[in-house]
Amino acid sequence: MNQPKMQREKQLSNPELREPVKVFCRLRPLCDESELPSLKLLSPTTLTIISDTKTKGVRRECNYMFSYVFTSYSGQREVFEHVALPLLEDLVNGKNGLLFTYGVTGSGKTHTLNGDAANPGIMPQCINTLFNSIGELQAQKYLIKSDRMNGFEVQSENEALEERFRETKSITKRVRLTKKGSGDKIMYNNDGTKLKNIRDDCLFSVFISYAEIYNNAVYDLLEDSNGKLQSKIIREDSQRNMYVNGVEEIEVKSAADAFELFAIGQKRKRMAHTLLNAESSRSHSIFNIRVVQLIQGQNLIKVGQLSLVDLAGSERCNRTNNTGMRLKEASSINNSLMTLRTCMEALRENQLSGTNRVAPYRDSRLTLLFKNYFEGEGQVRMIVCIKPSDQDSEENLQVLKFAEVTQDVQLTKAEPRYLQTFKTPTVKTGYIQTPKTTKAKTISSFSFGPKIPSVKLDLQDVEKNFAIIDKLAQVLRVRKQKCDLNNEDFDRRAQHLRKRLIDSNQENIMSRSEIRNLKAMLKRDKSQIQNLNVKIVDLETLNNDFLTKNNEQQEFIQNLQLTIDEKNLKLNQNCLEQEKNKQKFVLHAEKLNQEHDNKLRKQRHQLEMEMQARDLKLKKVKELIESDVNVDLTQSHREVTKLPETELKENIPQFTSESVIDRNVTSNRLNRGRGIGDIWLEHNAVKPIPLQTVLQPSMKRRKSVDRLKKASDVTNPKQSKYCLIAQESDGAGDVETKLYKGDILPTCTGGAQVIFNGVECLREESPTKMPLSPNNK
Numbered sequence: 001m002n003q004p005k006m007q008r009e010k011q012l013s014n015p016e017l018r019e020p021v022k023v024f025c026r027l028r029p030l031c032d033e034s035e036l037p038s039l040k041l042l043s044p045t046t047l048t049i050i051s052d053t054k055t056k057g058v059r060r061e062c063n064y065m066f067s068y069v070f071t072s073y074s075g076q077r078e079v080f081e082h083v084a085l086p087l088l089e090d091l092v093n094g095k096n097g098l099l100f101t102y103g104v105t106g107s108g109k110t111h112t113l114n115g116d117a118a119n120p121g122i123m124p125q126c127i128n129t130l131f132n133s134i135g136e137l138q139a140q141k142y143l144i145k146s147d148r149m150n151g152f153e154v155q156s157e158n159e160a161l162e163e164r165f166r167e168t169k170s171i172t173k174r175v176r177l178t179k180k181g182s183g184d185k186i187m188y189n190n191d192g193t194k195l196k197n198i199r200d201d202c203l204f205s206v207f208i209s210y211a212e213i214y215n216n217a218v219y220d221l222l223e224d225s226n227g228k229l230q231s232k233i234i235r236e237d238s239q240r241n242m243y244v245n246g247v248e249e250i251e252v253k254s255a256a257d258a259f260e261l262f263a264i265g266q267k268r269k270r271m272a273h274t275l276l277n278a279e280s281s282r283s284h285s286i287f288n289i290r291v292v293q294l295i296q297g298q299n300l301i302k303v304g305q306l307s308l309v310d311l312a313g314s315e316r317c318n319r320t321n322n323t324g325m326r327l328k329e330a331s332s333i334n335n336s337l338m339t340l341r342t343c344m345e346a347l348r349e350n351q352l353s354g355t356n357r358v359a360p361y362r363d364s365r366l367t368l369l370f371k372n373y374f375e376g377e378g379q380v381r382m383i384v385c386i387k388p389s390d391q392d393s394e395e396n397l398q399v400l401k402f403a404e405v406t407q408d409v410q411l412t413k414a415e416p417r418y419l420q421t422f423k424t425p426t427v428k429t430g431y432i433q434t435p436k437t438t439k440a441k442t443i444s445s446f447s448f449g450p451k452i453p454s455v456k457l458d459l460q461d462v463e464k465n466f467a468i469i470d471k472l473a474q475v476l477r478v479r480k481q482k483c484d485l486n487n488e489d490f491d492r493r494a495q496h497l498r499k500r501l502i503d504s505n506q507e508n509i510m511s512r513s514e515i516r517n518l519k520a521m522l523k524r525d526k527s528q529i530q531n532l533n534v535k536i537v538d539l540e541t542l543n544n545d546f547l548t549k550n551n552e553q554q555e556f557i558q559n560l561q562l563t564i565d566e567k568n569l570k571l572n573q574n575c576l577e578q579e580k581n582k583q584k585f586v587l588h589a590e591k592l593n594q595e596h597d598n599k600l601r602k603q604r605h606q607l608e609m610e611m612q613a614r615d616l617k618l619k620k621v622k623e624l625i626e627s628d629v630n631v632d633l634t635q636s637h638r639e640v641t642k643l644p645e646t647e648l649k650e651n652i653p654q655f656t657s658e659s660v661i662d663r664n665v666t667s668n669r670l671n672r673g674r675g676i677g678d679i680w681l682e683h684n685a686v687k688p689i690p691l692q693t694v695l696q697p698s699m700k701r702r703k704s705v706d707r708l709k710k711a712s713d714v715t716n717p718k719q720s721k722y723c724l725i726a727q728e729s730d731g732a733g734d735v736e737t738k739l740y741k742g743d744i745l746p747t748c749t750g751g752a753q754v755i756f757n758g759v760e761c762l763r764e765e766s767p768t769k770m771p772l773s774p775n776n777k
């Protein structure tokens, strides 16, 4: 068990040296006057909560005791006087104090602590009262300076002057910070209250810091950052006080300066609109006022700290309907409040039943930061804020239970802490009177009193000798006293030095462990960075591959596009060509049609002429035949007979619709001389009886068919003559063979027509047959 803990336990066992956590209760006015309150006030210190257990239909009443209960009619002034004024008095006496407000969301915690310009809360009243009291006793700015390790050092007048000069030139961060906030400050009502018993042999400096704990991380609300706030770590100083490392502690010389800083911090503090409060704090905020007193002539400074903590409200998610970020914040708020409650329970249990339960301060930044308060480094006061509506009764019950636990916790009484300062300023001007002693003088104070006088004994004069010895003894006594004093001083200094050595050793150990942790973290981060680098390289390679592939694909697409373009061009050209050809073809076709039509017209005309000529000829033949009935049959045994119309019709090949049969038989004799080189199409419609005739038809080049199967049989352009062979036998031995002859002429549509122009008749008679009577011939 370490010494401070033992000391604390010793102090706690002495009722004179301990005091409980003082818990106050403040009731917020109901929003709706018609609403039924779920609380009633039994006495100025006792509150009764009526919990309605609806399921069982029973109304239960529980009493809770407080140091004082503020009703909804209590004003801000009353709350300040009861709760904060004693803490403020302690503050200027170098004692630490912690005041926090606790309650459900929207119960009036922020209102109690901050208030507004017309109704200033605890914080503005503390600031106003403090400056009203120390106004004339302030040290010059920068005479006392924060060492950024939760301690202070006294600077020389020259150093302070330099810093003030820098400030006027707007070089320092603080000035920039102050300027940034200009215009935002609120001037709270100041009723001129002053503290009594302010030591007038001291010089005071007031320092302000403002931080918040959001999602279990600490942020400095006065940090001079242009962008995002950086989270801070909590450390323990040489006096075992917990503090936010690197937090900006700004010296203020007036209440207005302090309010300006508060306004800057307030702007950065995380607030949000929820269902239960239009401006709900989403973080715990800590407004620290530190008063440093320089005790003149003693090389001592005394530091007092007052922490005003506005805790974020506990909230039930089913009532706020929070989601996403708000839900995360709410869970973080509830967790830290739960840790605070667990710590209080552990402390109470240890004190009541002597157990050794460890309070889990480290589980939350909130409890870690105020650990030293709970372990006896200052007074702790809590204001429980209650919204007395019926809907909040269940949550209020939890709050009141926590209040009950908290006020059972006993803490050691806070004592002022003095710090020795060897760096004493020398002030020549102004109202500040600083001690004239210097470090050198302090050291020379180790004098051994008056010098030992030289002793010359006179053996003759014993009386004189006695007087000399008495004087010597007196000097030696003085020197002995001086020696004792020196020894005491030396012991005190040695003790102080030892303590400082122990502290610095502890700090060293802590720093080492912190360095170790940081090194481990650094190592882990480095390995993570390495892994990430490897991943980045892999991804870059992959990316490069993708890019190459992509480029290739792009190139391929470009080529395809080019080919498509070329093809499209060709297609267009072809289309144009086709269109041109089509036009040409149409023109040509029109021309051909015209030519063809002309030809046809000519041919038709020619044919008509020919027909007319033939008709004329036939007419003449007919006239001739009619006039010349007796034809000489014996000369040639051949008869030119005009075939009966019906017979001729039957034998006409019907290949095309254009086939025209010329029934006007022209004289075969006219055609006989023609066609020596013609090719004949010999059509044997019936199989002929082989004849031994001497006379043979003259068809040197011929093609014989027994049936006309297809059009090409006739349309063959090489064939120009057609001959249809028909044979008849009378059964008595006479055989008659008829050859119907014609010209094959092409038609204008590509077909062919046969124009018959003669019939040859071959007759073979049997000699045994009776000759025909002239009538039968």
Ligand SMILES: Nc1ncnc2c1ncn2[C@@H]1O[C@H](COP(=O)(O)OP(=O)(O)OP(=O)(O)O)[C@@H](O)[C@H]1O
Residues within 6 Å of the ligand: 027, 028, 029, 072, 103, 104, 105, 106, 107, 108, 109, 110, 111, 112, 277, 279, 280, 281, 282, 311, 312, 313, 314, 385
């Ligand atoms: N005693 C009071 N008198 C008049 N108005 C009050 C009082 N207490 C609270 N209010 C009003 O109630 C509203 C909510 O109060 P406040 O913001 O202080 O709640 P809170 O407990 O801080 O809530 P949260 O935890 O969500 O931040 C404010 O508009 C405030 O002005």
